[in-house]
Every structure is written in C-alpha cells, then in structure tokens.
Amino acid sequence: MARRGVLQAALERIDPDELVELTRELVRIPSVVRPGDPAAGEAAVARRVEQWLATEGFALEVHEAAPGRPNVVAWLGEKGSGRCLLLEGHTDVVTEGDPAEWTHPPFAAELTDGRIYGRGAADMKGGLAAAMVAAAAIKRSGAAFRGKLVVGALADEEGDMLGAKHFCATPIGRELDAAIICEPEQNELCLEQRGVVWARVAIHGRMAHGAMPEAGVNPIVALGALLDEVPRLEKRLRRLCRRSPHLRPPTVTPTVVRAPVEGVPQSNVIPSQAHAVLDVRLTPGPDERAVAAELDAACAAAMTRAPGATIEWRTVNGYRLATRTERREALVRAMVKGVRQATGKPPRFGGVPGSTDGTILRMTLGIPIVTCGPGNRLIPHQVDEYVEVAELVAAARIYVASALNFLS
Numbered sequence: 001m002a003r004r005g006v007l008q009a010a011l012e013r014i015d016p017d018e019l020v021e022l023t024r025e026l027v028r029i030p031s032v033v034r035p036g037d038p039a040a041g042e043a044a045v046a047r048r049v050e051q052w053l054a055t056e057g058f059a060l061e062v063h064e065a066a067p068g069r070p071n072v073v074a075w076l077g078e079k080g081s082g083r084c085l086l087l088e089g090h091t092d093v094v095t096e097g098d099p100a101e102w103t104h105p106p107f108a109a110e111l112t113d114g115r116i117y118g119r120g121a122a123d124m125k126g127g128l129a130a131a132m133v134a135a136a137a138i139k140r141s142g143a144a145f146r147g148k149l150v151v152g153a154l155a156d157e158e159g160d161m162l163g164a165k166h167f168c169a170t171p172i173g174r175e176l177d178a179a180i181i182c183e184p185e186q187n188e189l190c191l192e193q194r195g196v197v198w199a200r201v202a203i204h205g206r207m208a209h210g211a212m213p214e215a216g217v218n219p220i221v222a223l224g225a226l227l228d229e230v231p232r233l234e235k236r237l238r239r240l241c242r243r244s245p246h247l248r249p250p251t252v253t254p255t256v257v258r259a260p261v262e263g264v265p266q267s268n269v270i271p272s273q274a275h276a277v278l279d280v281r282l283t284p285g286p287d288e289r290a291v292a293a294e295l296d297a298a299c300a301a302a303m304t305r306a307p308g309a310t311i312e313w314r315t316v317n318g319y320r321l322a323t324r325t326e327r328r329e330a331l332v333r334a335m336v337k338g339v340r341q342a343t344g345k346p347p348r349f350g351g352v353p354g355s356t357d358g359t360i361l362r363m364t365l366g367i368p369i370v371t372c373g374p375g376n377r378l379i380p381h382q383v384d385e386y387v388e389v390a391e392l393v394a395a396a397r398i399y400v401a402s403a404l405n406f407l408s
C-alpha cells in the first residue's frame with residue numbers, strides 16, 4: 001500500500017477547478033456517433049485528450065480502432081517486474097435526442113449548483129477527465145511506484161465496443177493486470193456487471209393464402225409460441241445464474257418482432273418468415289454454452305408447438321457474459337483502502353446493470369476489473385444528464401489512492 005506522505009503529495013496535485021474545466025471542455029466537444037456523418041464521432045474529443053496528455057508529458061499512442069475512431073492510450077512507468085493498471089474511459093456518447101427537451105443545452109456544459117450538465121457529463125467524460133487528472137497528479141507529484149499506469153480513452157463503447165476489442169489485441173492491452181472502469185456508478189465499487197446476449201431469432205414457415213392456413217406454415221404462430229416460452233426461459237436462466245445483492249436477476253425481454261420480413265404486409269397473406277430479438281440479461285454463473293443450450297431449448301419447445309416451422313437463432317454481437325471480480329483480488333483490496341484514504345469513508349459496494357468495455361477486458365484478457373466512477377447510475381442516456389462536482393473530485397482522489405496502492 002502507498003506510503004502516507006507519497007499519497008498526500010499526489011492528492012494535493014489534483015486541482016478541482018482544472019478537473020471541472022477539463023470535463024466541461026470534453027462535454028462541449030460532441031462525440032455522438034452519427035452514421036453517415038464523418039465529422040461526428042470520437043475523433044475530435046480524442047484529439048483533445050491526446051493533446052492534454054501529451055502536454056502533461058505522458059508517453060502515448062493513438063490506435064485506430066476503426067477508420068476515424070481512435071483509441072488514445074497514455075502511460076506512466078514501465079511494467080518491469082511490477083503490475084500494469086488501466087484507468088479506462090470511453091470517448092463516445094449517446095445521442096442527445098431532442099435538444100428542446102433539455103433544460104440545460106446538451107453540449108454547453110453549464111455549471112450550476114455544483115453540477116456540470118450535458119450529454120456525456122456522467123457517461124462518461126467526467127470519469128475520463130477524473131482518470132486523466134488523477135494520472136497527471138501522480139506524475140506531477142513525482143510519486144515513485146512500481147509498474148505501469150495506463151490511461152485508455154477508447155472509442156465505440158456505446159456501439160459494438162470496437163475500441164475495447166481493438167485495445168485488448170495491442171501489446172499494451174496484453175500487459176494489463178487489472179483495470180478500473182471509470183463509468184458512472186456514484187463512486188461505488190462495483191465488482192459485478194450484468195451480462196447481455198441479444199438473440200436474433202429467425203422463424204421460417206411457408207407462404208400461403210390467409211383463407212387457407214392449412215396450405216402453408218404460419219411463422220407468426222411459431223413466434224407466438226416462442227414468446228410464450230420466454231417466462232420459462234427466464235426462470236431457467238435465473239436458476240443457472242448466481243444471485244447477487246447488487247444486480248437484478250436475469251431477464252429475457254422481447255425487443256423486436258417482425259413479420260413479414262420481406263415484401264409488403266398484406267392482410268390475406270401468411271408470410272414466409274418472422275424475426276424476433278430477445279434481449280437476455282444475465283448475472284454471473286453460466287458460460288456461453290449453458291446460455292446457448294437454454295435458448296436452443298426454448299426454440300425447440302416452440303417448434304414442437306408449431307409443427308412445420310423452423311426456428312433458428314444467433315447472437316447479435318456475440319456473448320457479453322456477466323462478470324465478477326472476487327473481493328480477495330489485489331485490485332479490490334487496493335481500492336477498498338483507496339476509498340478510505342481518498343474520502344475518509346468506508347467504500348460502498350454496487351453492481352453495474354449493463355455491460356461496459358470492462359466486460360470485453362474481463363472476457364478477453366481475464367483480468368480483474370472494478371467499475372467505479374462519478375455520476376448517478378440512473379442518469380446516463382437521459383435528458384439533463386449531469387455529474388456532481390463533488391463526486392467528480394472524489395473519483396479523481398479514489399483513482400490516485402487506488403493506483404498508488406495497487407502499484408506499490
């Protein structure tokens with residue numbers, strides 16, 4: 001664990017005003033990914049992050065996760081015989097929706113009553129700025145530590161997580177021993193994240209006249225049977241998954257149904273195909289094969305109730321299983337101590353309702369991750385998104401203390 005004087009010196013190098021201004025500056029650079037608009041996206045905000053870190057004297061690399069979609073990766077120190085810790089943030093934000101619905105304009109980064117308002121203030125330019133300022137404070141203080149501290153500002157978390165997937169395949173990604181995911185979790189230590197599997201279901205029947213259903217196979221009947229299987233599927237998945245005090249139990253939610261899939265819908269035509277998407281949310285426990293077996297079973301049960309129809313499914317975007325990091329992990333111990341040192345209070349524990357870049361890091365690299373960052377857990381993707389300045393500053397302090405603990 002970090003020595004007291006070293007830690008104090010580093011904490012003192014956090015300038016709250018600078019952190020607030022950096023967050024506001026990042027919020028003012030819109031980074032909503034709008035397909036077909038090459039000027040939108042992460043590039044401009046990534047450039048600013050790169051510039052800021054370069055000015056602070058960090059070693060850094062920019063990797064194109066996809067054309068025009070850069071990851072900025074900066075670091076202090078060398079891994080050597082020590083550990084490598086990542087402070088992770090993403091640079092993309094979700095759409096602001098209708099700006100007229102906002103009381104505070106979505107990209108003005110207004111500062112009122114101790115809050116910064118704007119799209120991405122919490123999710124997660126605030127957390128990213130806190131990570132940057134924390135790493136800079138450690139650097140400025142000259143604190144000696146063993147190993148390597150990495151700041152990663154990754155692209156496309158809100159989409160396919162291309163940034164995290166790309167980063168895992170780079171030499172620095174493969175060096176990592178642990179990661180703090182700086183997502184808005186009201187600075188709670190989240191050791192668990194729910195997983196998600198989107199199952200796209202294709203149902204094949206045979207086209208026929210609506211007056212003579214016996215002449216065809218109606219895929220909509222099979223679709224109905226499948227939807228009827230959903231509560232049973234959900235119950236089986238709940239039995240397979242571990243219960244958690246911090247996560248809602250698994251859910252299976254139909255989010256898309258479509259028939260006909262091709263051609264014009266007509267009142268007297270039985271279509272040949274129907275589609276559906278099941279949004280399956282999981283808690284830790286089952287592996288890919290176990291989840292697939294339950295989905296297969298639901299499809300098979302629906303098929304026996306709709307003779308002649310075939311039901312197939314595949315994942316959209318693969319499996320993002322639920323993740324869990326054990327309390328005994330060195331990173332968790334470093335953060336439990338770090339929260340006390342940074343805030344004077346014991347840590348609060350929580351869970352992440354959805355998946356994050358941390359899911360990819362955990363599944364691909366097998367490293368322990370803890371999600372902890374400033375911002376109300378429920379505020380992301382809403383209008384009038386905000387981050388509390390006090391939480392923002394506390395997050396930077398927690399990152400400094402946790403990193404020095406982990407890397408000492």
Ligand SMILES: [Zn+2]
Nearest residue numbers: 123124157183
């Ligand atoms: Zn996020």
